[in-house]
Amino acid sequence: MSITSDKEFDKVFKDRFDSFELDPPPAAWTGIVQELDRVKSKKPFPYVWVAAASLAAVLTALWFAPPNEGMRLHGKTEVQQVPVEANREIPAEVTEPETTQMMAAITPVEEIAAPVPAQIKSKIRVSIEPEGAKVEREESSIALVAAETEGERAPELTEATALPEERPATFTQARPSRKETLTMLAAAEEAELEESRARRKIKSVGDIVNFVVGKVDKRKDKIIEFANEEEGNVVSGINLGLLQFKSKEK
């Protein structure tokens, strides 16, 4: 058969290949089955479930989140040594009103070593105190006021180095007329201490007991008091009237 046109040419190929067959290898069907099983087992990523779980987690976190509390800093007792010129004299022109102003300017955490008696020879220590130290300072202030009333001088005052807890005594000794001011300071510190106790974060069973006892027992030394230590809650203070115990670390 002679072929001249493109149509005839194409027809030859069509006739030859329209029913053309080739036997595939047996592995071809195995490959198809494996591919079908693979596609079947490949489930789509559960975006909806992931979104729902995330939302639930966020809501749970918000539900159990503690109320927003202000940040409170608890620093270590840090002692700075400030050299003071030996035998420094208090200026004569310092008058009582000025001293009163200076007293008012003193913050609870930082004290200035300016009105130091001449007896202090070499150094004084300025202390940045944590809240816990206030109790001792308060006790010291009250004790010194009492001592001053009796006309006696606190024994610590004669020492060359004045500790921070003894600072109010220094003022008392230097200015005997400041008795009322010191009493007010002591009262203010007492109120502040009570407030800080009330604000204290309740983290453990000991804190709960402290809170309840604090509401019932208004004494400074509670009938029982717990402190949070590394090993857990420990009894830091007991006050049964005659029988008293108080931890030094408190």
Next chain:
Amino acid sequence: MNISRKLAVDDLLEGCRRGERRAQELLYKMLASRMLGVCTRYAKDRYEAEDMLQIGFVKVFQKVKEFRGEGSFEGWIRRIMVNSAIEVYRKNQRMLDVVDINEVYDVQQVTFDMNGLETKDLLRLIQQLPAGYKLVFNLYAIEGYSHKEIADQLGITEGASKSQLSRARAVLKEKIMKLEGSKYVDHVG
């Protein structure tokens, strides 16, 4: 296709729609050889043809629920095989080696006899064609697609489809003449 075979293929349709593995296997055994014959014309070798066959049958079983019964089931399967061949071609060659219609030169019209050529020889000639020529020649000459359908399917212009076909014929004729040797005679005209 004889009537009994057509009936058998249609009988397997429902089983395949239900995803029955037995029906799928029977359908495959019934049509695999013929479909491999289709794929082989589009492939460069036997391995590529088997890949096309595998891809095609996986699609057939995945999409069988979409078959609405318009036309024969076997014809639908065959189109899926052709589409799989086009997909493989696109993967292998991102750009069609399109030849513009203006670059096609007229091949000298010849008369030759193809009766002496075996089908396997013709298959080899087709497989040796450049990929773009092979694709368009198969689609137009053997599958019976129009140039518009080919252009839409491949994303080319109708002119490009025509030029590809023209070049494919020219190359095939040239090679057939070489095979036939002295059997062909120049055609006057």
